[in-house]
Each structure stands twice: as structure tokens, then as C-alpha cells.
């Protein structure tokens with residue numbers, strides 16, 4: 001284990017996904033930071049973490065608290081700037097056609113998305129897949145295969161150390177790398193770590209395909225039910241992620257054949273200009289399965305004094321949609337994720353660590 005010679009306060013971050021890496025980068029401005037994690041950028045594919053498998057686009061989450069909106073917005077602002085000033089990060093600006101089940105989105109969704117660049121409501125003639133309403137705006141998309149190693153390199157440059165280790169508790173992580181504060185950015189790990197054991201966490205299965213596709217804009221249809229959630233998400237490099245699905249507490253690791261066909265069928269209906277009629281004509285680069293870390297009470301960003309006396313700051317989770325079926329049924333389907341929250345969450349984590357010392 002590398003010994004720190006710094007006299008700055010020490011912070012250990014458990015987790016090297018998008019949340020842990022971004023928090024570590026922010027914390028390294030002030031603290032002596034070490035990341036402890038089982039999975040790290042550059043590893044062979046693994047279902048042990050979610051970040052490599054994300055779409056990953058920025059979108060606003062209906063029903064968020066003001067504090068959650070602030071975190072989401074801070075991430076958007078950062079990605080928007082990065083797309084211009086740090087293209088090597090993979091961040092890109094992209095137009096979005098966002099189709100909703102609801103017929104009236106002039107309420108919260110409208111207000112929420114109003115700040116998005118180029119925002120406008122879609123005309124009835126522009127709606128697809130039986131949507132009741134829709135919005136157009138410009139957002140940002142990230143390519144995790146590029147972004148995660150880029151973030152890790154930024155961390156290394158900022159002095160963050162990385163130690164690969166699986167732990168059974170936050171206490172064990174903090175004993176392994178002694179620290180004043182431990183940050184819990186373990187995603188689904190929060191369900192299993194013995195001193196977190198968050199029973200409100202759920203692993204939400206996603207299955208998508210990375211395909212060759214020249215579509216210039218993201219098309220998302222929320223559908224009437226989570227099984228109709230459909231999107232074509234171009235990455236601006238000639239490929240697109242096509243999906244999607246949310247399967248609650250389903251941990252099947254292999255791509256399901258019926259789902260591959262269903263995704264193709266739905267995406268073809270959504271974007272016939274760019275998705276071939278026959279499944280056989282799809283140019284599939286790879287299938288992707290991942291487990292989103294979601295939580296009944298949405299994101300958890302808060303301090304805790306562990307029974308061992310160790311100071312901790314939690315940073316994980318996203319809104320768990322099944323917990324509020326009514327919202328889903330009226331077409332408010334997006335739950336947000338680590339990318340949507342990452343930069344805002346990192347700033348909040350830094351504030352909470354400051355307050356802990």
C-alpha cells in the first residue's frame with residue numbers, strides 16, 4: 001500500500017465509477033485522496049459496476065428536489081463546457097427529440113427543461129410512437145469507454161492514488177487506507193456493504209446494443225410503461241446505443257434474445273430513417289448488460305458517523321421508478337444516473353467532507 005507523505009487531511013473514496021472518480025477529482029483540490037475499488041477504468045468487461053454500461057446522456061429528472069436539481073444542473077453545465085474545451089473527454093453536445101406519454105408537459109417537465117439550450121415543444125406533426133407530447137433541446141452525451149479512463153488520468157495527475165481491493169464494509173476500507181473521512185461511492189455496493197446495508201437500493205437491469213448508426217440526434221420515447229422505454233442514442237462517432245429496458249431486481253447477466261429483437265423492433269419504429277428494417281441488417285458492435293444502482297429515496301448524499309466512529313459521506317443511487325408507478329404511468333420515466341449527477345454530486349461531497357473536518 002502506498003504511504004502518504006502529505007500533511008493534508010486524508011480522504012478515502014470507495015468506488016472508481018463515474019461518481020467516485022469525479023468526487024476524487026474534486027476532493028483532490030484540498031485533500032490527500034486515495035480510491036479503493038474492485039473495478040477500475042480499463043478493466044475487462046464486468047457486471048461488478050455500472051459506469052461502463054451507461055448510455056450515457058444528460059437529462060433532467062422530473063420530481064427532483066431543489067437540491068437534486070442543483071446537482072443535475074451543475075453536471076450539465078460542466079459537460080456543456082467540456083464539450084467545447086475538453087473534446088478529448090468524449091463529451092459532445094447533441095440534439096434530443098424527447099417524446100412523452102403525457103399530453104401536457106407544460107407543467108414541471110416544461111419548466112425543468114426550459115433552461116436547456118434550443119428548448120422548444122414539439123409540434124403534433126413531429127411526435128412519434130404515439131407520444132402525447134414532446135420536447136426538443138440540446139444536451140450532452142458521453143462515451144464511457146473514453147470518459148472513464150480520461151477521468152482516471154485526470155485524478156492521477158491531481159495526485160489521487162488507486163488501490164484495487166474488494167472490501168466487505170466501509171470500516172474495512174478505512175482501515176485498509178487510514179483516513180479522516182471515507183466517501184461511499186460504491187453504487188450497488190451500498191446494498192451489500194455490512195455497515196451500509198441499504199435495503200432501499202435496487203439493481204435495475206439494462207440491456208442495450210452498441211450499433212453502427214449515423215443518426216445525428218438522440219430520439220427517446222418514454223412510452224406508457226417501462227417496457228416501452230425506447231431510445232437511439234448516437235455518440236457522434238458513427239455508433240449509437242439502442243435500447244432500452246428497465247428490469248427491476250433482475251440480475252440475468254446474459255443478453256436476452258427476445259429483448260434484442262424487441263429493442264430493434266421498437267427503435268425501427270422510432271427512427272426508421274436510421275434503423276434497418278431487418279434485425280440481420282443491424283451492424284451490432286456489441287451487446288451490453290448493466291445494473292443501474294437505484295434507490296427508493298433517490299440519490300443519497302449525506303454524512304454519517306459510522307458505529308466504528310469513522311466519519312463517512314455517502315454518494316450513490318438514483319431515483320427508483322417502480323417505487324412510484326403512478327409517475328411512470330403518466331409518462332415521467334427518466335430516473336437519472338451517475339452521469340447526470342456526477343459533477344454536482346462531487347461538489348456536494350466536497351462540501352460535506354469539509355463540514356466533517
Ligand SMILES: Cc1cc2nc3c(=O)[nH]c(=O)nc-3n(C[C@H](O)[C@H](O)[C@H](O)COP(=O)(O)OP(=O)(O)OC[C@H]3O[C@@H](n4cnc5c(N)ncnc54)[C@H](O)[C@@H]3O)c2cc1C
Pocket residue numbers: 014015016017018019020036037038039040048049050051052053054055056057058165166167168169185186187188189190193205206207208243289290291292293315316317318336337338339340341
Ligand atoms: C443501460 C444503461 C444506461 C444508462 N444510461 C445512463 C444515462 O444515460 N445517464 C446517466 O446518468 N446514467 C445512466 N445509467 C446509470 C449509470 O450507469 C449509473 O448511475 C452510474 O454508472 C453509477 O455510477 P457509480 O460510480 O455510482 O457506480 P458504479 O459505476 O457501479 O461504480 C461502483 C464502484 O464501486 C466499487 N465497489 C462496489 N462495491 C465494492 C466493494 N465491496 N469493494 C470494493 N469496491 C467496490 C466498484 O468496483 C466500482 O468501482 C445507465 C445505466 C445502464 C445500465
